[in-house]
Amino acid sequence: DTEVTQTPKHLVMGMTNKKSLKCEQHMGHRAMYWYKQKAKKPPELMFVYSYEKLSINESVPSRFSPECPNSSLLNLHLHALQPEDSALYLCASTSGGSYNEQFFGPGTRLTVL
Amino acid sequence: AQSVAQPEDQVNVAEGNPLTVKCTYSVSGNPYLFWYVQYPNRGLQFLLKYITGDNLVKGSYGFEAEFNKSQTSFHLKKPSALVSDSALYFCAVRDMWAGGGADGLTFGKGTHLIIQP
Numbered sequence: 001d002t003e004v005t006q007t008p009k010h011l012v013m014g015m016t017n018k019k020s021l022k023c024e025q026h027m028g029h030r031a032m033y034w035y036k037q038k039a040k041k042p043p044e045l046m047f048v049y050s051y052e053k054l055s056i057n058e059s060v061p062s063r064f065s066p067e068c069p070n071s072s073l074l075n076l077h078l079h080a081l082q083p084e085d086s087a088l089y090l091c092a093s094t095s096g097g098s099y100n101e102q103f104f105g106p107g108t109r110l111t112v113l
Numbered sequence: 114a115q116s117v118a119q120p121e122d123q124v125n126v127a128e129g130n131p132l133t134v135k136c137t138y139s140v141s142g143n144p145y146l147f148w149y150v151q152y153p154n155r156g157l158q159f160l161l162k163y164i165t166g167d168n169l170v171k172g173s174y175g176f177e178a179e180f181n182k183s184q185t186s187f188h189l190k191k192p193s194a195l196v197s198d199s200a201l202y203f204c205a206v207r208d209m210w211a212g213g214g215a216d217g218l219t220f221g222k223g224t225h226l227i228i229q230p
Contacts, residue, residue, distance in 0.1 A: 004156075033217060042203055042220035043157070056217060090156055099145055099164040099207075102218060104156040 004105035006091050012111045015081060021108045023074040023091030032074040033102065034066060035090040043090055049074060050096075081112045115140045115206045117187075119221035126194045127229050134189040134224050136204030145207035146187045147218065148178055150200045157203065163187060174198070194228045202226055 004025045013019050023032065031050045035043035048056035049068040057066075063085075065077040074091055088109050092102040116139045126132045138144050145164055149157040161172025168180045178189045189202060203223050208216040 006156075035217075040223075042223050043218075045208070045217035045219070048217055058217075088154075092157075099162070101147060101159040101162055103159065104149075106156040107154075109154070 004091055004093055004103050006089075006105035006108050008108060009106070010109045010111075012113065013078065013081065014113050015083070017081075018077070018079045020078065021076040021089055021091075021110075023076075023105055024072055025093040025103070025105075026072055027093065027095070027103065028071075029093035029095050029103070030071060031094045031096050032068065033092040033094075034074070034076055035092065037088040037090055037107070039087075047076075078110075081110075083112050086110055086112045115144075115208055115219050117146070117204045117206045117219065117221040119202075119204055119224045121224050122222075123225040123227060125227045125229060128196055129193050132191050132194045132198070132226065132228070134202050134204075134226060136187045136189065136221060138185050138187060138204075138206055140206060140209075142209060144187075146178075146180070147205040147207070148172065148176070148187075148189050149203045149205060149220075151203065151223075152200050160189070160202075196228045196230055199226060199228045 007022045034046040037043040046060045047066040052068045063080045067075040088107040090107045091105040094100045094102045118137050147162045148160040151157050160176050161170050163170050163180045171177045201223050204221040205218040
């Protein structure tokens with residue numbers, strides 16, 4: 001299995017809702033990532049997990065809360081989001097080593113009303 | 114800080130002609146450079162990377178890239194373009210923060226490649 005899966009594909013939520021994005025990989029990768037991509041812009045790094053521990057948080061607002069329950073799963077919990085948080089949220093994983101490419105999932109298209 | 118620049122928002126090429134998508138980099142230390150492609154409403158697909166060694170790197174779908182240290186460039190090329198190559202292309206550089214392989218990627222702004230039949 002050489003893919004990263006993300007659910008749901010699309011999500012519409014109100015500003016008071018709580019929702020979660022899910023990412024899964026079964027490639028044995030030990031580093032997993034969340035990126036945010038606004039329309040017509042490049043992806044921007046949000047969080048990095050290495051060996052199930054949060055290693056990088058790119059000053060992301062606390063309304064985004066990441067979680068890594070095990071080495072195959074990565075969640076992003078969402079609460080009290082703003083309309084400007086609407087974007088494509090991409091998950092990626094890598095086997096580690098700065099020279100290894102990251103494998104990206106198809107993304108979750110989030111719309112905040 | 115590591116950064117890459119893609120000077121062209123859009124590149125138009127006739128099918129069958131060679132294509133080049135430009136990327137320049139600014140890094141401290143050795144650059145770890147990548148090219149990704151993104152089709153509409155999809156995630157990113159890895160094309161190729163430069164870590165060390167030969168300056169000409171071959172990748173997926175017939176793409177290759179030339180690393181030029183003196184010009185700090187890493188241009189993506191393909192000898193003969195296909196209409197199906199039309200997509201958004203991103204150059205990226207590996208960040209060097211946490212180390213241990215858990216570094217993220219910093220992307221260029223992206224270049225729309227349009228291949229005309």
